[in-house]
Amino acid sequence: MTHHLHSQSSGESPVVKSHLDLSDSNMHMMVSKPEQWVKPMAIAGANQYTFHLEATENPGALIKDIRENGMKVGLAIKPGTSVEYLAPWANQIDMALVMTVEPGFGGQKFMEDMMPKVHWLRTQFPSLDIEVDGGVGPDTVHKCAEAGANMIVSGSAIMRSEDPRSVINLLRNVCSEAAQKRSLDR
Numbered sequence: 001m002t003h004h005l006h007s008q009s010s011g012e013s014p015v016v017k018s019h020l021d022l023s024d025s026n027m028h029m030m031v032s033k034p035e036q037w038v039k040p041m042a043i044a045g046a047n048q049y050t051f052h053l054e055a056t057e058n059p060g061a062l063i064k065d066i067r068e069n070g071m072k073v074g075l076a077i078k079p080g081t082s083v084e085y086l087a088p089w090a091n092q093i094d095m096a097l098v099m100t101v102e103p104g105f106g107g108q109k110f111m112e113d114m115m116p117k118v119h120w121l122r123t124q125f126p127s128l129d130i131e132v133d134g135g136v137g138p139d140t141v142h143k144c145a146e147a148g149a150n151m152i153v154s155g156s157a158i159m160r161s162e163d164p165r166s167v168i169n170l171l172r173n174v175c176s177e178a179a180q181k182r183s184l185d186r
């Protein structure tokens with residue numbers, strides 16, 4: 001969901017209709033006031049609420065509120081945010097999301113220079129779920145998986161493919177093989 005965190009609004013309505021069924025969804029809230037959407041997302045059935053560290057002055061209170069509303073917690077950082085700002089919260093969250101494009105829209109170029117953030121997080125927090133989002137596809141997923149990401153968001157690479165299923169399988173396999181290798185190396 002996108003609302004004011006970036007300059008190119010995708011135009012989503014700020015109203016989450018009560019009939020919206022978000023069961024088992026991980027909501028990546030690219031919004032400027034993530035506090036105000038916790039309850040509506042919980043009511044709609046979201047399973048995980050991911051907010052941007054840059055969008056709140058009190059991450060601790062927001063994490064607590066998300067948990068009290070029965071959801072798992074994801075914490076995202078934009079490309080310009082240093083990973084050290086996320087570190088103090090890492091033991092309180094379920095997933096760290098490293099953006100590999102500026103939040104806003106699909107089809108942007110993957111920022112490989114975000115990989116040291118992923119690698120650092122994986123080294124410091126071996127069992128944390130780490131997700132990357134932006135420009136991830138068959139050409140870039142290896143870099144993400146080798147750096148330590150075990151979850152990826154992929155839009156254009158799948159949607160533009162003539163064989164989306166094989167792209168999805170490839171992305172999934174690359175991530176799970178890298179995770180398996182890491183656990184054997186430990």
Ligand SMILES: O=C(CO)[C@H](O)[C@H](O)COP(=O)(O)O
Nearest residue numbers: 103104106107134135155156
């Ligand atoms: O939401 C995004 C940016 O705000 C994502 O980057 C996007 O949805 C994923 O698409 P793509 O794989 O085309 O980068």
